[in-house]
Amino acid sequence: MHELMNTAREALHLLISLDPALWEIIGVSFRVSLTAILVALPPALLIALLLARVAFPGRWFAISLVNTFMAVPTVVVGLVLFMLLSRSGPLGELRLLFTQRAMIIGQILLAMPVLTAMLHSTLQSIDQRAWETARQLGAGWWQSLWVLIREARFGVIAAVLAAFGRIIAEVGSAVMIGGNIEHFTRTITTAIALETLKGEFAQGLALGLVLLLLALVLNVLLGVMRGRGHQTVSV
Amino acid sequence: MLEVSQLAHGFDRQPALWEIPHLPWQGLSLVHLRGDNGSGKTTFLRLLAGLETPRQGSIRWTLGGTSVSPPCPGHVLYLHQQPYLFDTSVAGNLRYVARWNGWRGATARDRVAAMLERCGLAAHAQQRARSLSGGERMRLALARAWLLSPRVLLLDEPTASLDRQAIADVSTLISSLHETGCAVVLSAHQPSVLTERCDEYWCLEQRSLQVSVFKQGVAV
Numbered sequence: 001m002h003e004l005m006n007t008a009r010e011a012l013h014l015l016i017s018l019d020p021a022l023w024e025i026i027g028v029s030f031r032v033s034l035t036a037i038l039v040a041l042p043p044a045l046l047i048a049l050l051l052a053r054v055a056f057p058g059r060w061f062a063i064s065l066v067n068t069f070m071a072v073p074t075v076v077v078g079l080v081l082f083m084l085l086s087r088s089g090p091l092g093e094l095r096l097l098f099t100q101r102a103m104i105i106g107q108i109l110l111a112m113p114v115l116t117a118m119l120h121s122t123l124q125s126i127d128q129r130a131w132e133t134a135r136q137l138g139a140g141w142w143q144s145l146w147v148l149i150r151e152a153r154f155g156v157i158a159a160v161l162a163a164f165g166r167i168i169a170e171v172g173s174a175v176m177i178g179g180n181i182e183h184f185t186r187t188i189t190t191a192i193a194l195e196t197l198k199g200e201f202a203q204g205l206a207l208g209l210v211l212l213l214l215a216l217v218l219n220v221l222l223g224v225m226r227g228r229g230h231q232t233v234s235v
Numbered sequence: 236m237l238e239v240s241q242l243a244h245g246f247d248r249q250p251a252l253w254e255i256p257h258l259p260w261q262g263l264s265l266v267h268l269r270g271d272n273g274s275g276k277t278t279f280l281r282l283l284a285g286l287e288t289p290r291q292g293s294i295r296w297t298l299g300g301t302s303v304s305p306p307c308p309g310h311v312l313y314l315h316q317q318p319y320l321f322d323t324s325v326a327g328n329l330r331y332v333a334r335w336n337g338w339r340g341a342t343a344r345d346r347v348a349a350m351l352e353r354c355g356l357a358a359h360a361q362q363r364a365r366s367l368s369g370g371e372r373m374r375l376a377l378a379r380a381w382l383l384s385p386r387v388l389l390l391d392e393p394t395a396s397l398d399r400q401a402i403a404d405v406s407t408l409i410s411s412l413h414e415t416g417c418a419v420v421l422s423a424h425q426p427s428v429l430t431e432r433c434d435e436y437w438c439l440e441q442r443s444l445q446v447s448v449f450k451q452g453v454a455v
Contacts, residue, residue, distance in 0.1 A: 127319055129315050129317075129318075129319035130319050130321070132286055132313075132315075132319075133315075133318070133319045133321075134321075134331075134335075135306070135308060136284065136286075136306065136308055136309075136312050136313060137308070137309070137312070137331070137332050137335060137379060137380070137383065138308050138309045138332065138335040138336045138383065139331075139335040140335070143334075143335055147321065147331070150321075150322075151321065151322055
């Protein structure tokens with residue numbers, strides 16, 4: 001217990017003293033995950049809109065597929081990408097393995113199903129009258145689409161927060177295709193795994209606290225968004 | 236002017252709700268559309284607005300000398316029984332319309348302000364649209380439509396579930412809109428001040444549309 005308290009004190013000190021090594025890792029994590037979310041959002045939004053608003057053969061199968069992909073373990077994504085990006089793999093020429101770009105690709109693949117499924121559910125619940133009203137009042141197709149997204153904005157933000165929470169906390173794909181290289185591809189989760197193996201618990205715990213704090217912030221924001229979204233629907 | 240011919244519509248594989256061989260309408264009058272529950276009043280109005288495609292037959296609107304099939308955005312507008320208000324302020328709802336129709340700056344501001352004033356909503360301009368009462372919501376929906384000076388308004392039970400005062404306010408607004416040259420077709424179950432002012436009655440019954448035209452209270 002005493003040792004745990006000492007480690008916790010040391011972890012807090014590392015965080016508060018703005019330890020450069022620690023904050024570099026946090027910076028890499030946020031840079032990779034934020035880029036992945038920004039890249040994944042537009043196609044996810046488009047796919048979600050298609051699934052929610054356009055009737056086409058195989059639509060329900062596509063929805064089931066998206067929902068299934070949400071359950072794919074991160075290590076499986078890591079494994080597939082590793083096989084594709086390794087030197088002997090079909091995309092080996094690109095020399096992306098063990099780079100931040102590879103990690104971003106992995107996180108995009110992990111974020112897409114979560115984003116698409118949540119956005120689909122949000123956009124499907126938007127009242128059909130919104131589209132009809134906008135179109136009748138002179139809005140063009142894209143303007144109506146933008147209004148629809150704006151009407152669903154709380155759900156969109158909630159989807160982004162949920163997907164961000166998933167990818168920043170994942171370790172399987174990050175360690176397999178990032179390689180946990182110091183000053184380059186070491187993220188919060190891969191560093192925790194490494195530091196724990198080395199017996200350096202303080203830095204691991206400090207990074208764990210950052211993730212915990214992030215989870216708290218994201219959950220509070222999600223709660224606020226859900227509340228606002230609910231208010232929007234019920235009023 | 237409206238020209239409906241050989242119109243029939245129904246849902247899925249059900250038999251047609253009604254068949255309307257011919258309906259010419261000058262598109263000037265205030266029309267009361269009647270019919271029992273399930274007679275297809277809403278469907279008929281939505282077909283006229285182009286929000287649904289008829290199973291059979293054709294609907295043509297002649298606007299400014301050109302004959303077109305619906306939808307005719309900005310010209311022939313259908314208002315839902317519970318109008319959809321965008322999740323923004325009262326003025327914001329009107330600003331959307333201004334933006335979509337290319338009005339900018341002072342022009343947009345002046346038109347929006349004038350319409351809010353005309354519809355008695357100026358005091359609520361910054362209020363969230365969805366926090367308005369039923370009558371105010373309908374007035375905002377009418378204001379939004381009026382901003383476009385439409386040729387025809389198709390109103391689906393505009394005074395249903397409103398209290399007496401709200402019915403009076405909405406009726407006055409619809410009458411004023413009609414007086415500006417906008418033809419109105421409104422469906423309503425209950426007779427009201429508004430339906431008494433109508434000079435044409437369309438009744439959906441026995442799978443057909445019966446038309447009665449009145450001039451100064453006398454059937455012609």
